[in-house]
Amino acid sequence: MSLHQSVFIAVFSVSVFFFIFSCYQRVQLVAIGGAENRFDNPGGRLLGMFGSAFAQKRVLARPYGVNHFLLFWAFLFLLLANGEFILEGLIPGLNFATILPPPLHHVLALLFDLVSLIALGAVVVAFARRLFFPPEYLGNDYTKPASFEALLILALIATLMMAFFLLNAAHIAAGQTDTWRPVSTALSMPLHGFSASTLSGVIQVSWWVHALILLLFMNLLPRSKHMHILTAIPNCYFQNLEKPNTQPREIFEKGARYGVSSVDHFSWKDLLDSLTCTECGRCQDLCPAHNTGKPLNPRRIVHDIKLNLIKNGSAIKNGKSSELSLIGEAADGTICHEAIWSCTTCGACTSVCPVLIEQMPKIIKLRRHLVQEQALFPEELLNLFENMEQRSNPWGLAPSERTKWSSQLGDRSFKQGETEYLFFVGCAGAFDSRNKHVTVALATILDSAGVSWGLLGKDEQCCGDSVRRLGNEFVFDKMAKENVALFKERGVSKIVTQCPHCFSTLKNDYRQYGLEIEVLHHSQLIAELVESGKLKFSKLSEQGTVVFHDSCYLGRHNDVYEAPRAVLTAATGKSPGEFDRNHENGYCCGGGGGRMWMEEQTGDRINLERVKEAMQLQPDTLCVSCPFCMTMMEDGLKDLSVADKCRVKDIAEVVAEALR
Amino acid sequence: MLVISCIKQVPDTTQVKIDPVTNTLIRDGIPFIINPYDSHALEESLKLKERYGLRSVALSMGPPNAEATLRKAYALGVDEAILLSDRCFGGADTLATSKVLSAAIERLNKQDKVGVVFCGKQTIDGDTAQVGPGIASRLGFSQLTLVDKIESIDFLRKTIKVRRKLEGRHEIVEAPLPVMITVVRELNRPRYPVVPMRIAAEEMEIKVWDNSVLKLDVNTIGLKGSPTWVSKIFSPERDQGEIIGDGITDPVGTTNLLIDKLLGKELLTV
Numbered sequence: 001m002s003l004h005q006s007v008f009i010a011v012f013s014v015s016v017f018f019f020i021f022s023c024y025q026r027v028q029l030v031a032i033g034g035a036e037n038r039f040d041n042p043g044g045r046l047l048g049m050f051g052s053a054f055a056q057k058r059v060l061a062r063p064y065g066v067n068h069f070l071l072f073w074a075f076l077f078l079l080l081a082n083g084e085f086i087l088e089g090l091i092p093g094l095n096f097a098t099i100l101p102p103p104l105h106h107v108l109a110l111l112f113d114l115v116s117l118i119a120l121g122a123v124v125v126a127f128a129r130r131l132f133f134p135p136e137y138l139g140n141d142y143t144k145p146a147s148f149e150a151l152l153i154l155a156l157i158a159t160l161m162m163a164f165f166l167l168n169a170a171h172i173a174a175g176q177t178d179t180w181r182p183v184s185t186a187l188s189m190p191l192h193g194f195s196a197s198t199l200s201g202v203i204q205v206s207w208w209v210h211a212l213i214l215l216l217f218m219n220l221l222p223r224s225k226h227m228h229i230l231t232a233i234p235n236c237y238f239q240n241l242e243k244p245n246t247q248p249r250e251i252f253e254k255g256a257r258y259g260v261s262s263v264d265h266f267s268w269k270d271l272l273d274s275l276t277c278t279e280c281g282r283c284q285d286l287c288p289a290h291n292t293g294k295p296l297n298p299r300r301i302v303h304d305i306k307l308n309l310i311k312n313g314s315a316i317k318n319g320k321s322s323e324l325s326l327i328g329e330a331a332d333g334t335i336c337h338e339a340i341w342s343c344t345t346c347g348a349c350t351s352v353c354p355v356l357i358e359q360m361p362k363i364i365k366l367r368r369h370l371v372q373e374q375a376l377f378p379e380e381l382l383n384l385f386e387n388m389e390q391r392s393n394p395w396g397l398a399p400s401e402r403t404k405w406s407s408q409l410g411d412r413s414f415k416q417g418e419t420e421y422l423f424f425v426g427c428a429g430a431f432d433s434r435n436k437h438v439t440v441a442l443a444t445i446l447d448s449a450g451v452s453w454g455l456l457g458k459d460e461q462c463c464g465d466s467v468r469r470l471g472n473e474f475v476f477d478k479m480a481k482e483n484v485a486l487f488k489e490r491g492v493s494k495i496v497t498q499c500p501h502c503f504s505t506l507k508n509d510y511r512q513y514g515l516e517i518e519v520l521h522h523s524q525l526i527a528e529l530v531e532s533g534k535l536k537f538s539k540l541s542e543q544g545t546v547v548f549h550d551s552c553y554l555g556r557h558n559d560v561y562e563a564p565r566a567v568l569t570a571a572t573g574k575s576p577g578e579f580d581r582n583h584e585n586g587y588c589c590g591g592g593g594g595r596m597w598m599e600e601q602t603g604d605r606i607n608l609e610r611v612k613e614a615m616q617l618q619p620d621t622l623c624v625s626c627p628f629c630m631t632m633m634e635d636g637l638k639d640l641s642v643a644d645k646c647r648v649k650d651i652a653e654v655v656a657e658a659l660r
Numbered sequence: 661m662l663v664i665s666c667i668k669q670v671p672d673t674t675q676v677k678i679d680p681v682t683n684t685l686i687r688d689g690i691p692f693i694i695n696p697y698d699s700h701a702l703e704e705s706l707k708l709k710e711r712y713g714l715r716s717v718a719l720s721m722g723p724p725n726a727e728a729t730l731r732k733a734y735a736l737g738v739d740e741a742i743l744l745s746d747r748c749f750g751g752a753d754t755l756a757t758s759k760v761l762s763a764a765i766e767r768l769n770k771q772d773k774v775g776v777v778f779c780g781k782q783t784i785d786g787d788t789a790q791v792g793p794g795i796a797s798r799l800g801f802s803q804l805t806l807v808d809k810i811e812s813i814d815f816l817r818k819t820i821k822v823r824r825k826l827e828g829r830h831e832i833v834e835a836p837l838p839v840m841i842t843v844v845r846e847l848n849r850p851r852y853p854v855v856p857m858r859i860a861a862e863e864m865e866i867k868v869w870d871n872s873v874l875k876l877d878v879n880t881i882g883l884k885g886s887p888t889w890v891s892k893i894f895s896p897e898r899d900q901g902e903i904i905g906d907g908i909t910d911p912v913g914t915t916n917l918l919i920d921k922l923l924g925k926e927l928l929t930v
Binding site for chain 2 (some may be wrong): 474
């Protein structure tokens with residue numbers, strides 16, 4: 001055995017040992033998390049993994065993604081080349097040339113050469129992006145685009161490629177023929193004048209540089225944000241196959257724990273998420289709270305969970321108490337209260353993450369702890385919680401007031417076996433004076449199309465959306481059970497709502513309580529009625545220039561994007577204008593996740609930002625499909641003193657005007 | 661030393677309607693809540709418990725279903741909850757009610773000295789504000805009403821200093837213990853029950869003291885012992901309101917309509 005071979009075997013063994021040890025440590029950290037079933041439906045999981053991890057669907061949604069795509073695939077493919085390299089290092093003479101038939105070996109050699117060039121090019125682009133034209137979202141308060149870690153990894157990859165080329169070029173200059181390596185051949189030109197011993201030295205040095213960097217790179221992976229190279233693919237496999245439009249139920253019994261106050265209370269998947277974050281900053285870029293100066297940054301949440309896990313992991317594993325608290329004054333590894341309460345649960349972070357990290361659900365887990373075990377929450381919520389529990393509506397109004405809007409419609413109560421649709425009006429639609437107009441408009445539309453509909457009247461209760469998103473699962477659990485029992489008792493089989501929050505809660509959350517019935521948002525039902533010809537317009541609805549604002553709980557959380565647009569197109573005769581940020585990139589009004597009931601004291605107001613964006617389009621009518629959006633947009637227009645230039649209307653109001 | 665909070669279960673009066681025929685409260689399906697002022701009394705008793713290590717006892721007189729209110733008191737953290745319930749306590753006015761509550765407090769005082777009794781300033785169903793003072797005078801306790809701040813308690817000198825919220829002014833008063841204090845909303849912010857306590861409260865024992873325990877003369881309590889009674893309840897006549905015009909799309913036109921209407925009814929003159 002040559003000295004070269006023995007030294008390499010020793011270095012390689014030590015590296016592999018350390019690599020496996022690091023990975024084992026990380027697996028141990030993930031294992032302190034709680035149970036969560038992410039093992040069902042392997043077919044769907046493989047498919048999802050292929051789309052997200054291998055086809056890099058979400059990475060490619062942005063132009064720079066192409067560069068990452070190239071790097072990713074070059075990396076995967078060059079694993080083969082590096083495998084060959086290590087094989088030959090361990091057993092000299094054993095390489096693809098000796099074990100593969102020549103045509104295959106030639107093709108591989110050619111591809112290795114070309115792909116390495118592509119990888120090198122992609123690394124140069126990545127360097128330039130981080131150094132010269134970094135997008136704003138790459139940096140934040142704890143990292144910058146040109147961070148040492150990022151540049152080091154890029155430098156290592158570049159050196160790896162260059163050493164690979166130099167090694168092959170030196171071999172060619174030293175007389176190797178039939179190599180099928182055009183790039184290396186071209187690079188070998190300047191080396192032809194060197195002596196055989198010089199070339200042999202170049203070969204030795206470049207071989208060792210390549211070998212050592214390869215092993216160093218491997219060992220850096222588990223200890224840096226480049227852990228994602230190892231965890232992204234499994235993380236995509238273990239993705240939540242459902243949209244994060246609902247939260248799992250909690251069991252209320254003696255001795256149970258509610259929510260998360262320590263990092264080991266998260267599920268193993270939450271912890272895997274934290275180790276998978278690549279720090280690309282896309283979630284931060286879209287987060288309405290972050291964009292308006294709140295202390296919440298979804299990426300920071302995930303990062304803090306990771307720091308906390310690394311800091312506390314071994315203590316927790318050994319049954320000791322954790323050293324660093326998970327919730328408290330903002331610090332590395334500690335999430336501050338205001339960050340937790342700033343989330344609007346709009347879901348933009350989860351919908352954009354290229355490696356399918358679920359940021360928002362983690363925030364709700366933290367809220368669950370704060371509300372249910374500590375009773376620590378912004379003081380505005382005390383009234384909300386009491387009102388919800390006592391009178392089943394956010395304002396604490398008397399349930400008998402629910403029917404006021406319909407007092408002139410005669411008896412419209414839901415009759416079992418006779419009525420087709422339960423019109424679930426919702427609290428805003430029944431109590432809020434502005435939104436009552438939407439309720440009346442929808443009733444007019446349903447009557448005009450001859451739909452059989454009925455009301456629960458004063459027996460209707462709040463769906464519980466806000467309390468669930470705010471982490472008050474105990475109260476939600478009670479409300480959901482009561483509502484489901486009521487629907488079953490009354491024989492309800494179809495529901496139409498005028499609020500995306502009611503819609504999503506009845507449709508998705510109540511499924512956990514055994515309610516599997518048809519739930520439609522009014523945009524869907526109206527679109528259906530227009531489509532089938534049951535709803536006929538007597539004229540076009542005159543609204544001037546219309547811009548449509550997507551509701552998060554209708555769009556991002558339930559994929560209903562086209563129905564409201566189709567309705568507006570049919571009623572006004574032209575398709576509505578679009579915000580720059582529309583569909584899945586839509587921007588929250590600021591009212592979701594229970595934020596509707598809280599003051600917005602830090603930074604700018606989210607609704608103002610959205611209204612300013614709208615006013616750039618100079619609309620006459622800003623169209624919404626959600627009572628919270630309605631309030632937020634109207635307030636925004638008033639605050640900016642532009643309420644005389646633009647009005648806010650629900651799609652139902654626009655449609656009703658085409659019926660008069 | 662004991663700190664007692666007297667709490668009453670009341671119908672949620674925002675939801676109560678009066679039967680126009682019988683002139684009685686329609687209580688069907690009306691949820692019961694803890695009298696809002698009493699929840700501040702309860703909160704202050706819990707604060708004293710936490711600050712001075714007093715034992716906190718919640719007392720309520722009412723029908724058996726008032727147990728729900730006492731369970732909530734357990735969920736919030738009281739050490740003991742006692743329901744004063746007996747058919748012969750029923751129909752009581754403020755005099756008879758304060759008699760029963762005083763007897764219960766006296767009984768507790770025999771086990772452990774009572775330092776402070778907190779009551780809400782009044783209830784939202786009766787609105788008399790008499791029961792608290794009734795207890796104080798019956799027991800010979802100091803009487804401090806409308807308190808919005810506890811300034812200090814001196815257990816050595818056995819005195820308490822509080823701030824009373826009066827119309828347009830505050831009054832700082834010192835009084836010897838034991839004391840009966842009625843509280844206003846400004847005193848504190850009631851806590852929200854945490855879930856583990858709520859679940860534990862489900863299994864807590866609520867002591868029921870009936871008249872076999874208190875041994876009061878039945879002619880001095882309940883309906884028999886009440887010199888006042890309700891002869892009639894009625895809601896003032898009000899014509900049905902109406903919605904005119906469309907204030908959203910035509911605010912000017914709607915305002916004109918309203919003015920015409922008011923002029924027509926001679927509620928406005930030009």
